[in-house]
Amino acid sequence: MRKATVATLILVAGAIGLLASACTGGTSGTSITTTTVTYPESSTTSIIQTTEYVDTGCVTCHTDEATVKALAVEPEGGESLNEGEG
Amino acid sequence: MPQLAAWEKVLVNGEGYFDTVHGRIPCNACHGGVGDTEDFDLAHEGVVMDPDPVASCLACHEEETVSHVDSLHSTLAGYTKVLEMRAGGEMSSGLQEAFDLHCTSCHATCGQCHVNRPTTVGAGLLAGHDFKKIPPMNLTCTGCHGSRVNDEYKGKNEMAEGGHYPADVHFNPGGMACIDCHPGEQMHGMTGEQTHRYDGPPDPDCEDCHDVVGSNPQHSSLHLEKVTCQVCHTVDYKNCYSCHVQKSPEGVPYFKTDPSQMLFLIGKNPLKSPDRPWDFTVLRHVPVDRDSFSYYGDNLLPTYDNRETWTYATPHNIQLKTPQNASCNSCHGNDALFLTPDKVDPDELEANQNVIVDGAPPAMP
Numbered sequence: 001m002r003k004a005t006v007a008t009l010i011l012v013a014g015a016i017g018l019l020a021s022a023c024t025g026g027t028s029g030t031s032i033t034t035t036t037v038t039y040p041e042s043s044t045t046s047i048i049q050t051t052e053y054v055d056t057g058c059v060t061c062h063t064d065e066a067t068v069k070a071l072a073v074e075p076e077g078g079e080s081l082n083e084g085e086g
Numbered sequence: 087m088p089q090l091a092a093w094e095k096v097l098v099n100g101e102g103y104f105d106t107v108h109g110r111i112p113c114n115a116c117h118g119g120v121g122d123t124e125d126f127d128l129a130h131e132g133v134v135m136d137p138d139p140v141a142s143c144l145a146c147h148e149e150e151t152v153s154h155v156d157s158l159h160s161t162l163a164g165y166t167k168v169l170e171m172r173a174g175g176e177m178s179s180g181l182q183e184a185f186d187l188h189c190t191s192c193h194a195t196c197g198q199c200h201v202n203r204p205t206t207v208g209a210g211l212l213a214g215h216d217f218k219k220i221p222p223m224n225l226t227c228t229g230c231h232g233s234r235v236n237d238e239y240k241g242k243n244e245m246a247e248g249g250h251y252p253a254d255v256h257f258n259p260g261g262m263a264c265i266d267c268h269p270g271e272q273m274h275g276m277t278g279e280q281t282h283r284y285d286g287p288p289d290p291d292c293e294d295c296h297d298v299v300g301s302n303p304q305h306s307s308l309h310l311e312k313v314t315c316q317v318c319h320t321v322d323y324k325n326c327y328s329c330h331v332q333k334s335p336e337g338v339p340y341f342k343t344d345p346s347q348m349l350f351l352i353g354k355n356p357l358k359s360p361d362r363p364w365d366f367t368v369l370r371h372v373p374v375d376r377d378s379f380s381y382y383g384d385n386l387l388p389t390y391d392n393r394e395t396w397t398y399a400t401p402h403n404i405q406l407k408t409p410q411n412a413s414c415n416s417c418h419g420n421d422a423l424f425l426t427p428d429k430v431d432p433d434e435l436e437a438n439q440n441v442i443v444d445g446a447p448p449a450m451p
Contacts, residue, residue: 045335053112059130063100065093071126072092081334084324084343084445085233085373 087225087232089290090203090210099214100292108217116142136205139196145227150274151196157275159194164282172374172387180383187339188331192230199273204229220265227264234324234370238403243348251321254404260426263419284398287361304411314355314367318411322348323401329373332381343373350410352417353425353441357398369425370399376433391437396425419449 061067087352103109114121119133137143139160144244158164166177166185166209173181191206198204199221202211207229212218221227228236237243241253256262278286292298292315296307304318328344353369355362372395379386410417417423424446430438 012219035295053115053121055113055115056125058113058117058119058121059098059100059104059139060124060130062096062098068093072096074092081340082342083337084329084341085324086341086343 087203087207087229089208095208095210097214098209099216101140103215107217109215115133128329128419131231135209136195136197136202141242143196147196150276153275154196154273156279158280158283159199159273160275162190162193163280165189167281168393169387172390174389178383181379181386183411184331184379184382184386187333188341194230199226206230206348207232220263223264233326238255238323238401241403243322245322246348250390251403252405254402255406256404277429288400311363312365313352314362314400316368317352317366319404319406319408319446320350320368320401321403321405321408322350322378323368323370323403324373324401326373327371327425328375329383330375331379347371350423351396351425351429352423353396353438353443355398356394356441362398366443368401369394369396371395372397372400394438394441395434396430396438396441413451418447421445 061071112121113119116137117134120129120131123129139151139154146226154160169181170176170187177185192204194204200212200217200219201215202209203225211224212222238251239254241250241258243251245251245353252258256267270413272289277289280286298310298315299307309318324346325348326343326346329341330343331339331341333339349371350365353371355364355367357367358364374387374390374395376390378388410420410423424443425438425441426445427435427442430442435442
């Protein structure tokens, strides 16, 4: 029992050792290439910065047909003065 | 095109628009105004109906936007170029005022093709504020290109003897929309710098799709070298005359033009170059007069004769078979088809010296 326990410990230690050498990319021939990932900084002029804007008023009116019918203003002015082909 | 009621122009599609990429952008990020109020007047303070492309579209659509701002649809450089030719090389203040009031309504922002009808036809959302990658030609392109291109392309021009001229075969039966020959890259000015739509080689070029060499006896090398495709393959097209612009006593700008005429006339190619090597082309009369802008000042076109009034044309009414290609002598020996001096207004003879021909090529034996 004691021999089995020692053997197990030796096996586990050996496995840990293998993993450690792999991670450090030593001269054993195994290596892991790491890549540093960077994300572009948000443009200060980007219009997708939503926190600056509140448009609930716009949406409430402009998506309601009854409301826009009641409020939309027909352009002033009578008949066009243009004559002939444009 | 049918006009929209005021409310139709501004009704946003609440069912689907806000699930789109553009719908996630707050309204006032592009349009300004005050978005957190239901007070009508306050909400619309500072609102921009037609957002500036650089301010609104550049962040995500950099390539297209950067090209677009210098494109002909944005700058209208083609108009200023030809006016400057007649104005002694530069726009006077009076001519600039006239141009700004009467000629710039066709300036196309991104929104006026992809979201809205063009301002020149009264604006209005195309489809509840949905962004259309491919603008619907019947609501956008033909909003500005209506009087000539739309009517020719769709066969809407009436014949004097009744009936209509045929539609361009690319439309019927071809079923082609504007974008099939004039793709987004061209519209966005991404195909090269231009100061006029006829700068450089033809774009589109018929031979992009049609293999014409040797395809029939009339496509002889002589014809292909000497005449544009339109000489054989277009029919009568609209010619316009005598546009005058002014303002009403109330300050409302307006124009008047004389009645247009449906004509087909061949003349010398005023744009002959290595890119456009042909000797002959069809010519369309443009409605500029010496005093077109006289309301805004005297002698605003001092070099009026520097450019022809019968101009290089590419009518959008292409036909396979036309009266002039029915036989050799349908064209050869047929002076009626050619811009001879008797067909030119005497006041315009000097301006058109480079395009007028003495007569048709001799009849074939």
